[in-house]
Amino acid sequence: MRLSVLDTAPVWQGSTPAQSLRDTVDLAKHVERFGYRRFWVAEHHLTPSIASTSPAVLVGQIASATSTIRVGSGGVLLPNHPPLIVAEQFGTLAALHPDRIDLGIGRAPGSDPGTVRLLRRSEAGFPAQLAELRGYFANEMIPAAAPVWLLGSSASSARLAGELGLPYAFAHHFNPADTLPAVAAYRESFQPSAALAQPYVLVCALMIAADTDERAQFLASSLALMIVRMSAGGLNHGRHVPPEIAVNQSYTDAERQLVKDRMAPRIIGGPDTVRRGISSLLASTGADELMVITLIHDQAERIRCYELIADLTSSGLEVADSPM
Numbered sequence: 001m002r003l004s005v006l007d008t009a010p011v012w013q014g015s016t017p018a019q020s021l022r023d024t025v026d027l028a029k030h031v032e033r034f035g036y037r038r039f040w041v042a043e044h045h046l047t048p049s050i051a052s053t054s055p056a057v058l059v060g061q062i063a064s065a066t067s068t069i070r071v072g073s074g075g076v077l078l079p080n081h082p083p084l085i086v087a088e089q090f091g092t093l094a095a096l097h098p099d100r101i102d103l104g105i106g107r108a109p110g111s112d113p114g115t116v117r118l119l120r121r122s123e124a125g126f127p128a129q130l131a132e133l134r135g136y137f138a139n140e141m142i143p144a145a146a147p148v149w150l151l152g153s154s155a156s157s158a159r160l161a162g163e164l165g166l167p168y169a170f171a172h173h174f175n176p177a178d179t180l181p182a183v184a185a186y187r188e189s190f191q192p193s194a195a196l197a198q199p200y201v202l203v204c205a206l207m208i209a210a211d212t213d214e215r216a217q218f219l220a221s222s223l224a225l226m227i228v229r230m231s232a233g234g235l236n237h238g239r240h241v242p243p244e245i246a247v248n249q250s251y252t253d254a255e256r257q258l259v260k261d262r263m264a265p266r267i268i269g270g271p272d273t274v275r276r277g278i279s280s281l282l283a284s285t286g287a288d289e290l291m292v293i294t295l296i297h298d299q300a301e302r303i304r305c306y307e308l309i310a311d312l313t314s315s316g317l318e319v320a321d322s323p324m
Helices: 017-034 055-065 083-096 113-119 126-136 155-164 176-189 213-219 221-233 253-263 271-285 299-312
Strands: 002-007 038-041 070-077 101-106 148-152 168-170 201-209 267-269 289-293
Touching (some): 002 017, 002 299, 017 038, 017 055, 017 299, 038 055, 038 101, 055 070, 055 083, 083 126, 126 148, 126 155, 148 155, 155 176, 176 201, 201 271, 201 299, 213 221, 213 267, 213 271, 271 289, 271 299
Parallel strands (some): 002 038, 070 101, 148 168, 201 289
16 A cells, blocks of 8 residues: 655644754655655644644755655645745756655645735635646746645545546545545546546545554643644644643543544554554545654654554555556
């Protein structure tokens, strides 16, 4: 099977955004060695817990620090940017790193309403913006073309990706309840295109893998606290809290139920638990590719998480060439 990584450069209490960015570049070098197919970075703005604000800049740094893994955006939030600038940025990256750059496109704001006003988001319709962007890659003034993916967390984005004949990446980690309807909508609406002859589905899931179930649950206490804080305060919930502190957090009955409900679709545990979770997700979605995002404080344990997942699926990593 094909495995990939999504990273947000998470920022932790006691650390800095600069260190988070360095850790992300370091992580990419390790997962390349583990056999992962691609490494994408997110776009968020003025969010205390996320340092990944400029995908094009970070993609360039990661591509320069690696040699074989595909590197891309998961994704560039197109209404935040003039399509020409995005085409020029990723066309430049594709020229400097041939056959290694992906351009994942989304439509979400990536921040709170106040920051959205600062971004001066375009009022043009998203399909029109996307068409404009793709058109620039046919212009000889753009150094090279980067493959375009459509990202989403709903059936509407899935149908658009299918109608355009683009590969589709679904944010299961963000909206697991709509995964199956969105994947079905994509496949039902798919029209072959010059970019893609048949549907291609990537599903991004949140996983925390460790050597034992108990260790994974301890590491996941940071995620639990983030869920509670985001429920109360949105994206600006502060920096992520290390598990040594988060594990001692007291919750109300309502908060405990919230954590239980939100954690249930995540794949968290030791090797056997994670293997079963991956098998179940792949069986239900029929995904062509699985992208993994995690939230682990210690860099060594974060790297170990990805190593474990690669080991668990190693028999499926040797696959025939795919269209993506």
